[in-house]
Amino acid sequence: MSNLKRPLESLPTQISAQIMTHIREEGLVEGAHMSAQSLADRFGVSRSPVQKALAQLVADKVVRHEPKRGFFVTGEGLTIASRSDSNDPLAETYLQIADDRLRGELPDVVSEAALRERYDLTQADLRSLLLRMQMEGWLHKRRGYGWMFHEMLTTPDGLEQTYRLRAALEPAILLEPGFRLDPKVLNQLIEVEKRMLDGEIDTASIESLYARGVNFHEALAEASGNPFMLDSLRRVNQVRRLLAYRSMVDRSRYYGQAREHLEILDLISRGSMVEASVAMRHHLGSVMVSLQRIEPLLR
Missing domain, CATH: 1.10.10 (Arc Repressor Mutant, subunit A)
Structure with missing residues (x-):
């Protein structure tokens, strides 16, 4: 178990840390199955470093491997993953x-x-x-x-421009004819937002807060079944990362955002996609208003 504290000296070890974050932020339970291919898709890498990362976690007893069945989260893994990443x-x-x-x-x-x-x-x-x-x-x-x-956004105006793009893109994502959000993913997203409202907004690192927001919006884009929409959103999220970190000085606004996320998920669960699309547009508009209020801090 002490190996979990070793320096991140290789890509597989870096991915193993991402898998730990994935376990925590998705609210996975003991015995939850993890597919090497789905993790590779999620992190944008090939299966090879993911397989090596999972092997490291098997050695650390964070996950267990069952031949011909795959990898599963252990109780010990949950204990470790649940620790705050703010330290x-x-x-x-x-x-x-x-x-x-x-x-x-x-x-x-x-x-x-x-x-x-x-x-x-x-x-x-x-x-x-x-x-x-x-x-x-x-x-x-x-x-x-x-x-x-790499080229990244460095001005508040650029960050606002990404939200205007998202305000055009993300409501349309929810109206795609092939939209289907897996019930398991839906429940995981709901649990993440509930944990945020229960106090994790104040205790999680800003990197983790950013990742949770990104995961919410990209999960919906993936559910659209339109790979071009998902790719566009991922590119926007990549270039806005650093300015988004700086905008997180005011954590109180994340309580409203978490409640809005839950409202959107509730509408999706009831099949009210037009209403969900309207709620998404309102949500992104609210975020832009919040950014305008803290703009002096971004300069």
């Missing part, structure tokens, strides 16, 4: 790097030596942070030397 010792540094990038204090291309010196990091901690940022899609390893930051 990550690298969380503050991670957010400082994001903030420095937004402020233009980091160049497009950086060396590992420069990052180690600037943030006073060990090689293992730096590697952990670089892998995490690479998995989240805001930098990549250059051939031969250094790391390059």
Whole structure:
């Protein structure tokens, strides 16, 4: 079990951390089945690193493997996954790097030596942070030397533009003729929102809060059966990540957002898709109003 605290030194180990977050945020129960292919699809990677990550978690007794049946969450895994992620010792540094990038204090291309010196990091901690940022899609390893930051939104106006795009896209997602939200996914989304309202809004890390919102909206896009809509939303969520982190200074607004998510899910469960579409448009409009109120903090 001590292996769970090892540095994230490889892609499979990074994915194993994402699987732990997935177990917690989706409210999985003991004995819940996890498919390597579905996890690969969720994280946007091939099956190979997912299989290796699951093997690591089997060794840590977080999941168990049954031949010809797959992987299942264990009771010990639930105990570990339920722990708050707000105590990550690298969380503050991670957010400082994001903030420095937004402020233009980091160049497009950086060396590992420069990052180690600037943030006073060990090689293992730096590697952990670089892998995490690479998995989240805001930098990549250059051939031969250094790391390059991807293009990200750096102005509040850009963040508002993404919400206007989403206000056009996401209500339409709910009206797609092939829309079907799996009942299990529906129940998982409901449980996540209920846990948020029960206090996790105040205790979860801002990265986790962002991931939960992204998971909610992308799950609905996936249920549309329209891969172009899902791809468009994923691209928007990737480029808005850093500004979205900064906008999370006011956690109180997430209580209203969680209640609105539950309202949308309730309408979907009753097959009231037109009403759900209207509720989604209202929800995204409310978020834009909230962003306008805190815009000075984003500059």
